[in-house]
Amino acid sequence: MIGFLRSARLEGVKPSVYDGRVGITNPKESVVIVEQIWTANNWRNFNYLVVCPETGEALAIDPLDHIKCLKKAQDNGWEITQILNTHEHGDHTGGNGAMIAATGAQLLAHENAKDRIPGVDVGLVAGDRITVGRSVELEALDTPGHTMSHVCLLSQGNQPALFCGDTLFNAGAGNCHNGGHPAELYETFATQLSQLPDETRVYPGHDYWKNNLEFTLNREPDNVRAREMLAQAGVQDPENSLVSTLALEKEVNTFFRLHSPTLIKTLRDVYTDLPDHLDAKTVFLKLRELRNDW
Numbered sequence: 387m388i389g390f391l392r393s394a395r396l397e398g399v400k401p402s403v404y405d406g407r408v409g410i411t412n413p414k415e416s417v418v419i420v421e422q423i424w425t426a427n428n429w430r431n432f433n434y435l436v437v438c439p440e441t442g443e444a445l446a447i448d449p450l451d452h453i454k455c456l457k458k459a460q461d462n463g464w465e466i467t468q469i470l471n472t473h474e475h476g477d478h479t480g481g482n483g484a485m486i487a488a489t490g491a492q493l494l495a496h497e498n499a500k501d502r503i504p505g506v507d508v509g510l511v512a513g514d515r516i517t518v519g520r521s522v523e524l525e526a527l528d529t530p531g532h533t534m535s536h537v538c539l540l541s542q543g544n545q546p547a548l549f550c551g552d553t554l555f556n557a558g559a560g561n562c563h564n565g566g567h568p569a570e571l572y573e574t575f576a577t578q579l580s581q582l583p584d585e586t587r588v589y590p591g592h593d594y595w596k597n598n599l600e601f602t603l604n605r606e607p608d609n610v611r612a613r614e615m616l617a618q619a620g621v622q623d624p625e626n627s628l629v630s631t632l633a634l635e636k637e638v639n640t641f642f643r644l645h646s647p648t649l650i651k652t653l654r655d656v657y658t659d660l661p662d663h664l665d666a667k668t669v670f671l672k673l674r675e676l677r678n679d680w
């Protein structure tokens with residue numbers, strides 16, 4: 387049940403992190419603490435603390451609710467030394483100033499977001515490694531689409547985890563209204579997100595579980611899994627949100643289900659002029675279009 391707790395412990399980081407230090411024979415040491423913080427604001431943001439259990443050092447991801455994030459850190463004796471903005475939107479960067487003032491933390495963001503986010507200390511490009519304390523290593527993925535300067539963070543190892551900002555949501559995908567492009571978002575899904583291991587845990591920037599599952603059922607009325615999930619407590623209560631995996635997303639997220647016959651059929655009901663052969667990209671773009679008005 388670990389993956390379904392608000393505060394989930396992820397065992398296993400890249401063995402190389404431990405080479406010559408702790409060693410992979412001590413699995414108890416190779417733990418990453420992930421604290422998902424529900425802001426309960428109108429935008430339904432999730433903030434995150436990713437913590438090294440050895441040193442108590444923490445990375446705060448999009449800490450808009452800096453008060454809740456700071457309190458959580460203080461209550462647990464953690465020290466926030468870094469802040470990561472997944473992208474430049476205000477509901478992700480709005481806590482930076484207060485958080486930096488309180489902690490002196492370094493600010494990390496996409497290299498190309500530096501002009502739009504004040505005070506970035508470290509500009510990230512694809513493949514950059516971010517270390518937190520001694521036991522946590524995260525890889526920056528360059529994931530354009532929602533905006534063109536968006537990063538996701540990947541924690542690799544036995545229990546991989548993806549911090550995906552507004553690129554991937556539970557049962558959904560980010561919109562492209564404010565600086566993004568749907569075609570780029572499709573590329574990100576097709577060439578990066580869908581290639582990650584099925585067991586990868588998904589930690590998005592907002593809670594849209596309920597709306598997105600309802601969209602799935604609108605497009606795929608016979609999606610039994612989505613229907614079952616809609617009633618679950620972890621979907622209804624973001625304070626104790628169900629933490630998804632990519633395997634689960636592939637079952638209930640239309641943006642990963644581009645070959646579903648039902649989905650293609652209901653798409654043809656809306657767009658009557660679609661060609662006989664529908665490629666995955668077209669399906670994705672049409673879904674994104676429909677979701678805009680949902």
Ligand SMILES: [Zn+2]
Nearest residue numbers: 473475532552
């Ligand atoms: Zn955004």
Ligand SMILES: [Zn+2]
Nearest residue numbers: 475477552591
């Ligand atoms: Zn957002």
